[in-house]
Amino acid sequence: MINQEALLAALKNVCDPELGLNVVDLGLIYDIEQHDGVIDVQMTMTTPGCPLHESMLQGVGDALSIFPGVKNVEVRLVWEPLWTPDRITLEGRQALGWAA
Amino acid sequence: MTEAAVVVTLRAGVPAADGTSAPVLPARPPVSGLTTSRAAAIDLPLRYMIAGLVFSVVAFAFALAYAPSFLDGVFLTPHLLAVTHLTALGWLTMVAMGALYQFVPVVLDVPIFSERLGKVNFYVYLTGVVCLTYEMGTGRLQTVAWPAALLVLAIGLFLYNMARTLARVRRWPLTGWFIVAALTSLGLVVTAGFALALNLVLGFLPLSQLAFIEAHAHLAGLGWLGLLVIGVSYKLTPMFALSHPFDEWRLGRPVFILLVPAVVGVFVCLLLRLSTAPLLACTLVAVCAVGLYAWDYATMLRVRRRRQIDLTQRHNIASVCCLAAAALLGLALVAAPFDASLHVRLQLAYAVIALGGWLGLSTLGQLYKIIPFLVWTHRFAPKMGRERVPLLQDLYPLRLAQVGFALLTLGLAAATGGILAGWLPAIQIGFALCTAGAAITATNLIRVVWR
Numbered sequence: 001m002i003n004q005e006a007l008l009a010a011l012k013n014v015c016d017p018e019l020g021l022n023v024v025d026l027g028l029i030y031d032i033e034q035h036d037g038v039i040d041v042q043m044t045m046t047t048p049g050c051p052l053h054e055s056m057l058q059g060v061g062d063a064l065s066i067f068p069g070v071k072n073v074e075v076r077l078v079w080e081p082l083w084t085p086d087r088i089t090l091e092g093r094q095a096l097g098w099a100a
Numbered sequence: 101m102t103e104a105a106v107v108v109t110l111r112a113g114v115p116a117a118d119g120t121s122a123p124v125l126p127a128r129p130p131v132s133g134l135t136t137s138r139a140a141a142i143d144l145p146l147r148y149m150i151a152g153l154v155f156s157v158v159a160f161a162f163a164l165a166y167a168p169s170f171l172d173g174v175f176l177t178p179h180l181l182a183v184t185h186l187t188a189l190g191w192l193t194m195v196a197m198g199a200l201y202q203f204v205p206v207v208l209d210v211p212i213f214s215e216r217l218g219k220v221n222f223y224v225y226l227t228g229v230v231c232l233t234y235e236m237g238t239g240r241l242q243t244v245a246w247p248a249a250l251l252v253l254a255i256g257l258f259l260y261n262m263a264r265t266l267a268r269v270r271r272w273p274l275t276g277w278f279i280v281a282a283l284t285s286l287g288l289v290v291t292a293g294f295a296l297a298l299n300l301v302l303g304f305l306p307l308s309q310l311a312f313i314e315a316h317a318h319l320a321g322l323g324w325l326g327l328l329v330i331g332v333s334y335k336l337t338p339m340f341a342l343s344h345p346f347d348e349w350r351l352g353r354p355v356f357i358l359l360v361p362a363v364v365g366v367f368v369c370l371l372l373r374l375s376t377a378p379l380l381a382c383t384l385v386a387v388c389a390v391g392l393y394a395w396d397y398a399t400m401l402r403v404r405r406r407r408q409i410d411l412t413q414r415h416n417i418a419s420v421c422c423l424a425a426a427a428l429l430g431l432a433l434v435a436a437p438f439d440a441s442l443h444v445r446l447q448l449a450y451a452v453i454a455l456g457g458w459l460g461l462s463t464l465g466q467l468y469k470i471i472p473f474l475v476w477t478h479r480f481a482p483k484m485g486r487e488r489v490p491l492l493q494d495l496y497p498l499r500l501a502q503v504g505f506a507l508l509t510l511g512l513a514a515a516t517g518g519i520l521a522g523w524l525p526a527i528q529i530g531f532a533l534c535t536a537g538a539a540i541t542a543t544n545l546i547r548v549v550w551r
Contacts (some may be wrong), residue, residue: 014484015484015493017480017484017490017491018340018469018471018491020493046342047338049207049335049339050339051207051473055484056484058484058485066486067283084344085344096342096406096407097406097408098405
């Protein structure tokens with residue numbers, strides 16, 4: 001099993017190129033599970049019809065596939081619960097100029 | 101949890117910690133160059149956008165060259181017709197068609213019916229615009245029918261492609277309804293334009309030529325381009341600004357319900373030269389719709405979670421201010437009696453504010469998102485997660501973009517003021533600034549493509 005913190009740290013390399021915020025601080029990552037060398041990620045987008053969604057999913061998959069022992073990364077796009085800005089972390093809010 | 105259709109599965113070929121090798125499979129599925137499997141190849145929208153940017157410079161350069169025509173006391177001169185069509189067809193409609201080829205698949209979740217048709221459509225349309233504006237600019241109005249026929253063919257192909265595309269849409273967001281109404285208007289606009297071109301030779305129309313031209317122009321500006329710009333802003337503004345909570349339907353629905361009949365009403369009233377009362381009523385409805393939209397736009401900004409007002413939003417804010425000014429000026433033109441000379445100057449100022457200010461600034465502002473986005477997804481998306489990639493705003497020099505925006509807004513203000521005051525130097529300075537601003541913007545954005 002790979003340390004969850006290490007996975008999240010890797011995902012912080014995947015940034016929304018419009019907002020300049022990574023997927024973790026944006027609160028887009030809902031769940032990460034591991035079993036038998038498979039990492040299963042559930043994530044969302046800030047809005048349906050986001051033109052970046054496929055790039056973001058690919059980026060998340062690529063970021064996690066670097067870990068030794070990982071055979072497979074599955075990235076699932078989900079819409080429930082719907083993303084809201086409340087999911088943005090403190091660091092993310094500060095980066096957006098939005099007081100916590 | 102509800103899952104979307106997209107599930108990306110990646111198999112890594114990295115040796116396991118225990119020394120055994122995982123099967124070596126492709127590290128990721130091939131990326132076609134755009135972010136959604138629905139999206140068109142980037143060269144389809146980009147060719148329209150690049151051509152539109154070039155036309156924006158040409159349109160302002162022609163306006164500068166023909167600046168004295170703005171004080172001739174009539175607005176139906178060949179030179180002003182050429183400038184208007186360079187702006188409306190060459191710049192704004194060209195960009196709008198390219199944007200729809202990119203936007204519709206992503207937002208409405210349908211692939212373009214035929215990308216090949218879209219490319220054919222581009223060359224026919226480009227030829228039509230160049231020939232039409234050349235004939236107009238050189239004063240040969242008797243021969244505009246053949247380039248007008250080319251434009252009918254090009255826009256017919258575009259509308260056919262869009263109709264076949266939209267027929268597959270399953271879920272209709274607010275923006276989708278605006279797009280359908282805008283495309284319907286475009287069909288009527290091009291039909292009316294072709295009828296006008298034929299009428300210059302055959303003289304068959306039982307209606308006033310002037311009335312027909314005014315109706316045609318309003319349907320193009322408010323119906324085709326206006327509905328499209330408003331509809332697209334309902335999707336893009338909250339998305340980029342992270343506006344929350346914001347319900348697009350709350351005021352967006354009344355805006356649509358008011359604006360579409362108002363557009364039809366203004367068109368019919370102008371076309372049939374109805375009395376002032378029905379035209380005033382329709383104009384008031386349109387102004388109410390514009391007011392609601394402006395209020396809703398302000399709400400999108402007020403509830404935004406991304407505090408920075410970026411370059412695109414600055415363009416949009418200036419654009420919405422121009423829309424409000426154009427709406428009030430339009431109302432004044434209908435409601436208040438002016439002497440003939442002032443009336444024409446107000447009409448020209450109204451046209452400059454509406455086309456250059458509202459529609460033009462909005463279009464250029466959105467291109468600062470769309471073109472970097474297309475290039476980014478093509479060049480950098482495959483590297484995301486593997487290495488550090490630039491942000492969209494890193495793809496162009498921001499300072500230069502701000503200079504371009506400042507020149508455009510100052511230029512439009514000066515040109516409009518000059519037209520209203522009847523002072524030629526201000527018009528010339530204004531359009532010179534606009535030409536410089538458009539040239540900087542076009543260069544800045546076209547360089548992104550070759551980055």
